Amino acid sequence: MESPLSRDARGLSKALVGWFHSSKRDLPWRRNRTPWRTWVSEVMLQQTTVDTVAPRFEAFVTQFPDPHSLAAASDDAILAAWAGLGYYRRIRSLRDGARSCVEAFGGEVPRTQAALMKLPGVGPYTSGAIASLAFGEPVAAIDGNVGRVASRLLGIRVDPSTAKGRKSIESELIPLIPKDAAGAFNEALIELGALVCKPSFADCGRCPIRDWCVATDGDPMHYPLKRARKASVAVRCVRAFVPDGCHVWTTRIPDGQRLAGFQELPGRWLAPGESADTALQGVLGSLGFSEVSVGDTVANCHHVITHHRIEVSVHRVEARPPQVSGGSLARIERSLLSSASVTTETRKVARYLLKDRR
Template identity: 45%
Template structure:
């Protein structure tokens, strides 16, 4: 790893910030240094592309213009505003932290990285971003961009997949970050990582800081950052039940913990809970589901496969594959023993659905239209 002198660090600061002043991205959350704006944008940007976030951010600020508005919002309104962004625990933690600020801190924001991390859902990176951008604290904000940029600049060989590596980068960047414009410095690193120093197809020959990029000078830029491969998401095979009558579609509420907590979804049956044999015919598994519905919920349903490809959705650690089954049941059927309720399709736009549920509904609609076309 190359270490920079004070003079070289200062030259890098000047070069980077001069470029940033002329080329920074025009993003709505950069138009002031309001900690609320910085915080909401950073939470939304986790696992999500900038261009996807912009319209969500603007709508969110229209509905919740202040931290007080967010703290006092109903959960339904909050989740509807977040619908489609995914990773819904982010929204719940946003509101928890907003309530901490409003009710526990009397509306006063913590200003240091240590104090900011006492708020729900705020980790080291987000704390560094808020502290530097909103409060002028000369602290690093180490995200994927910072890992990539500084590992290449300084040929840092530490594995960025290991949690302890963050401390290494924080110590190094804190020696380089300027005291005068720390927020702009961190945002410039973000923009550099999103342009000339991307993960692939990077163009360092045109980069404003190429003279400081040791890995580029040594012709080994593709060696950085050092990162061990993630484990593949664990596959889970489900059957999704589309049970309907004139009352609507039968939904169940997800448990209050775990993936998609508290969301309303079409009922799911895990294939593993139906049989230990991988080669069990699908017709037999469908029969097992029908028997479970009858024995556990006193719900009689004649299920058949929907003619549509398996719906897939990948979470961080799991990959769901969902085969759709359909049943039309009598309008007066008793569902009082079933842990769910009827929801009419006319009410869907008022509900907050997960991305998985939206995929299931879209797939079913396509199958229904296809069937109608054949019938016509």
């Protein structure tokens, strides 16, 4: 009961891989493809665009050229190296994964999908990508691109973002992967999704595998199935700009919270209807400040984090700092408000604070 597609898997992979070799983009991680560079790039690319990653990749692997160097790095160092890329759990996981490679394998990257899956931050996609691209193991690597391309190619109406959807795609995709070119096949599928078979336009006229595609004679945009996203929520946030000579007071976000380890101006989200003055009095009071006087707004900015749209207003505040230091309170030079030690929101605020507006 072989389908025409599986019988001609050879032709499909030849056409796909041939197209890839002539059409692929020149990307940093494709030059000198080592297991470590592949691991780093795949983690950096998780939910992050090529345009964002490309200018950051070489600097990162220069600073951390192998698992040993990253394994030895401090929290502050890895956060600064990842600042602005988002999803900061990724870099802690990557460092922890590098540490376990150093301890268990002498600093070598595991060579199989099964072994890679045991590393923190390495899931079904990333393990498949490293195993196939770096080591040639004939396993699937189903990211957003491949989920979409395979859905259309095979005519599968499933949601690739669910475990069930991925499994059904995987079971039909694996037989198509050539044993002697698994990496090129998988990367070609990814590249095809990125360049041709796009979410809002399939562009079948330019597709190297349209002859094998179920969706071309129907409606490619009918695939894949996708679930509704969670609605975004608007929140207001107040922060205090408390200058102290050429320094400014900040707080360091504690472990376990989102953006843990970064510094930001003291403040918090407002409850509906709550006043900025009350909130800032409370925040600074609990940090140990006294004689708190909340002044004018000195900066406004808009920031989005996951599904929250945040309107930030920063007030100038005069206050007497606590005598004993401790807890999350910190003090940094004003110029560091635009450095990698603070949150991205803080760097946005700093653009207003330190210079012009709008």
